Amino acid sequence: MYKEKDISIDFLGIHLENPFVLSAAPPTDELEIAYDGLKAGWAGVILKTTSVENNPVLLKYPMMSSFGPQGRKVTGLGNIDLISQYHIDDIEKRVRILKEAFPEKMIGASIMGARKEDWQNLVWRLKKAGVDLIECSFSCPQGSMGEAPGRMLAQSIEATEKVTGWVKEAAEDTPVLIKITPQVTDIVEVAHAVKRGGADGITASNTIPSLVGIDINTFEPYPSLAGKGGYSGLSGPAIKPLTLRTIAEIASNVDIVISGNGGAFSWRDAVEIMAVGASNVQFCTLPMVYGFRTIRDLKSGLAHYLMDMGFDSPMDIIGKAIQNIYSHDELPSPYTRAELIGEKCIGCGLCFDACNDGGHRAIAWDGNTRRPNIDEEKCVGCAMCMQVCPVDAIRMKEKIDDSLNYFVIRR
Numbered sequence: 089m090y091k092e093k094d095i096s097i098d099f100l101g102i103h104l105e106n107p108f109v110l111s112a113a114p115p116t117d118e119l120e121i122a123y124d125g126l127k128a129g130w131a132g133v134i135l136k137t138t139s140v141e142n143n144p145v146l147l148k149y150p151m152m153s154s155f156g157p158q159g160r161k162v163t164g165l166g167n168i169d170l171i172s173q174y175h176i177d178d179i180e181k182r183v184r185i186l187k188e189a190f191p192e193k194m195i196g197a198s199i200m201g202a203r204k205e206d207w208q209n210l211v212w213r214l215k216k217a218g219v220d221l222i223e224c225s226f227s228c229p230q231g232s233m234g235e236a237p238g239r240m241l242a243q244s245i246e247a248t249e250k251v252t253g254w255v256k257e258a259a260e261d262t263p264v265l266i267k268i269t270p271q272v273t274d275i276v277e278v279a280h281a282v283k284r285g286g287a288d289g290i291t292a293s294n295t296i297p298s299l300v301g302i303d304i305n306t307f308e309p310y311p312s313l314a315g316k317g318g319y320s321g322l323s324g325p326a327i328k329p330l331t332l333r334t335i336a337e338i339a340s341n342v343d344i345v346i347s348g349n350g351g352a353f354s355w356r357d358a359v360e361i362m363a364v365g366a367s368n369v370q371f372c373t374l375p376m377v378y379g380f381r382t383i384r385d386l387k388s389g390l391a392h393y394l395m396d397m398g399f400d401s402p403m404d405i406i407g408k409a410i411q412n413i414y415s416h417d418e419l420p421s422p423y424t425r426a427e428l429i430g431e432k433c434i435g436c437g438l439c440f441d442a443c444n445d446g447g448h449r450a451i452a453w454d455g456n457t458r459r460p461n462i463d464e465e466k467c468v469g470c471a472m473c474m475q476v477c478p479v480d481a482i483r484m485k486e487k488i489d490d491s492l493n494y495f496v497i498r499r
């Protein structure tokens with residue numbers, strides 16, 4: 089219950105007090121930190137990925153880099169982290185401690201193995217410790233162990249189906265999520281393989297392999313480790329559009345529960361992710377950048393949204409947008425034109441530049457009044473001027489039959 093609105097959900101038979109979960113990542117890698125996250129109000133945690141390997145996990149520092157145009161520092165976050173340095177021996181104890189401290193919250197754990205017996209041992213041990221859910225990382229951007237060496241396990245359809253089958257065989261009635269990568273040719277094929285393997289759901293998705301940037305004075309990639317760099321896993325707002333597409337494609341084609349992950353930075357993002365088919369939303373970069381207190385805004389924003397929209401439960405949002413997603417061929421072609429909202433215009437001229445050099449030269453610039461003049465004959469309604477206007481002073485008018493709609497999109 090969040091104040092007067094119940095924002096709880098049922099996720100794979102697990103009651104979550106809200107749809108927001110901390111994903112397998114640094115915020116769930118230390119017992120005290122995960123504990124504080126749950127105390128702050130997150131509905132559950134997925135402890136950072138562990139394995140049965142006895143070799144130490146060789147982490148390299150600095151492991152983080154970021155990029156953010158236009159004054160925003162973290163639009164995308166890149167990391168060269170690996171799985172947890174904590175062995176399954178430690179994770180089992182943590183599951184017990186957290187489950188005892190927070191019996192009403194979801195305590196999940198993430199695993200990665202090489203051989204069948206490794207995957208199954210991890211599952212048996214976590215089950216015995218009382219875990220509510222098991223997530224399998226098939227998508228570490230630094231590569232997998234075992235079945236698909238050198239690439240991500242979810243990039244192999246055969247390995248995805250086979251390993252999912254091993255895990256589910258051991259997990260029995262404990263829910264299993266397979267965490268996939270969007271970096272494949274056909275995401276639907278991967279989702280079918282997960283389903284054939286018997287998993288209960290898919291986590292879509294993990295970080296995405298990237299090269300975050302290059303220092304143009306030294307030509308060292310970011311992050312630079314004594315002059316050398318490599319490919320990073322990209323997370324944060326930069327990847328949200330990829331997450332939306334990944335989830336929408338899976339939800340439209342495969343009957344399987346989806347845990348949404350990748351790029352959610354606000355309650356609005358979470359609503360979008362659920363609207364394309366996710367049943368809950370996992371977060372990593374948001375709490376890493378702004379801390380656990382962000383859960384307060386997520387809960388309050390969602391509660392108000394549900395009340396404003398007249399929805400009974402967050403579950404009413406799931407998949408709501410799917411029916412409006414079409415292929416390009418199937419899209420209608422309404423009459424649409426740009427319109428200036430004169431009193432909002434600050435005379436910056438950005439719309440003129442965009443239309444003049446990247447549109448259809450439908451905007452003339454009046455240097456005396458510092459105002460754009462839109463020529464409706466030349467305007468085709470591409471909406472580029474609306475995208476660049478910093479103060480939402482341009483809206484699109486759309487005529488369908490004889491009715492007129494207006495829309496302003498800015499994110």
Ligand SMILES: Cc1cc2nc3c(=O)[nH]c(=O)nc-3n(C[C@H](O)[C@H](O)[C@H](O)COP(=O)(O)O)c2cc1C
Pocket residue numbers: 111112113114136137165167169170171172198225267293294295322323324325327349350351352370371372373374
């Ligand atoms: C530093 C760092 C370490 C991560 N480690 C893991 C991991 O061990 N296992 C895993 O499945 N995902 C891991 N992730 C991925 C996150 O759980 C999450 O899937 C990803 O960051 C996308 O979500 P976001 O955009 O909300 O951050 C890691 C992410 C970061 C930034």
